[in-house]
Amino acid sequence: MACVNASRIALVTGANQGLGRALVEGLAARMSPDDLVLLTGRSHRRVTDAAGEVSRLPATRARVEGRVLDVTDTDAITRLAEHLRARHGGVDVVISNAVTRLRPEESQAERADEFIDVSNTATHAILRSFGPVLRPGGRLLVVASSLGTLGRLDPRLRHLFDGASLDQVEYAVESWRGAIHNRTAQEAGWPVWLNVPSKVAQVAAVRALAAERRARDLAAGTLIASVCPGMVDTATSRPWFSDYSQAQSPAQAAAALLDLVFTEGADPALYGELIRFGKALDWYDGTPPVEQDGILTP
Numbered sequence: 001m002a003c004v005n006a007s008r009i010a011l012v013t014g015a016n017q018g019l020g021r022a023l024v025e026g027l028a029a030r031m032s033p034d035d036l037v038l039l040t041g042r043s044h045r046r047v048t049d050a051a052g053e054v055s056r057l058p059a060t061r062a063r064v065e066g067r068v069l070d071v072t073d074t075d076a077i078t079r080l081a082e083h084l085r086a087r088h089g090g091v092d093v094v095i096s097n098a099v100t101r102l103r104p105e106e107s108q109a110e111r112a113d114e115f116i117d118v119s120n121t122a123t124h125a126i127l128r129s130f131g132p133v134l135r136p137g138g139r140l141l142v143v144a145s146s147l148g149t150l151g152r153l154d155p156r157l158r159h160l161f162d163g164a165s166l167d168q169v170e171y172a173v174e175s176w177r178g179a180i181h182n183r184t185a186q187e188a189g190w191p192v193w194l195n196v197p198s199k200v201a202q203v204a205a206v207r208a209l210a211a212e213r214r215a216r217d218l219a220a221g222t223l224i225a226s227v228c229p230g231m232v233d234t235a236t237s238r239p240w241f242s243d244y245s246q247a248q249s250p251a252q253a254a255a256a257l258l259d260l261v262f263t264e265g266a267d268p269a270l271y272g273e274l275i276r277f278g279k280a281l282d283w284y285d286g287t288p289p290v291e292q293d294g295i296l297t298p
Contacts, residue, residue, distance in 0.1 A: 009036050010091070012037070012095045016046040023258065067080070072118055072121065074121065082133075085133040092138045094130045100118045108194050119202065142227070151286030169205045191288060207272050218271060223267075225275050
């Protein structure tokens with residue numbers, strides 16, 4: 001990561017706990033005292049407490065500030081991006097990490113609006129708002145998962161996301177939302193589990209923005225990508241898997257993502273792709289997951 005300014009600005013969404021908190025800790029440890037890391041979340045108390053705790057860690061070098069940001073408020077995302085442009089001239093690192101906690105026993109359809117707003121509508125807003133204020137050499141990363149490859153979807157739906165523009169991805173997401181409300185989603189091929197089309201749409205949105213900017217970003221060493229941290233032992237993900245023996249701690253999972261942030265330049269093979277442990281996953285790979293005893297099995 002390069003920056004022409006004396007100080008760098010980093011921002012992480014969904015950063016009160018889990019992977020987001022670990023990413024803030026890693027950024028604060030590896031950046032410089034003149035740099036600023038913004039830890040964001042919806043709760044003022046949790047954001048303030050978490051930022052204070054990270055600031056007091058012995059390894060912390062950069063300044064850490066808490067900032068309330070409800071990612072479902074797309075206007076707030078736009079205002080924050082414009083504020084960082086006006087005050088700091090832009091931003092160097094944006095990691096979109098916010099997610100809605102959902103348990104297997106809950107109704108997917110009843111939670112659909114909240115889930116889609118946090119995972120997809122917010123992702124679109126972050127890409128649209130922070131893309132233009134990303135400094136040369138910067139990093140714009142969206143945390144997705146290996147469920148985000150196109151092969152995870154029913155073949156009838158794949159054309160909606162393959163080679164789609166950001167506008168087209170947004171339209172597809174809203175069509176999916178409408179099908180859930182109209183109770184026609186399963187008939188159309190949409191999976192019951194929200195996480196599957198949601199992650200595919202996140203990766204497709206990143207690919208869409210990257211396609212527009214590829215040449216100039218690679219020339220400047222800027223990286224835009226979606227990232228798969230692998231299995232992480234968090235309260236959000238634990239209920240969904242029957243075998244957690246290979247799960248990483250949030251700090252372990254953050255390490256590979258942070259390597260992407262701090263590696264100089266941008267690898268053309270990774271630009272715009274879904275990256276897991278430093279390697280791009282095949283966009284067309286994967287098969288639709290199945291359910292066993294209420295547990296998601298990729």
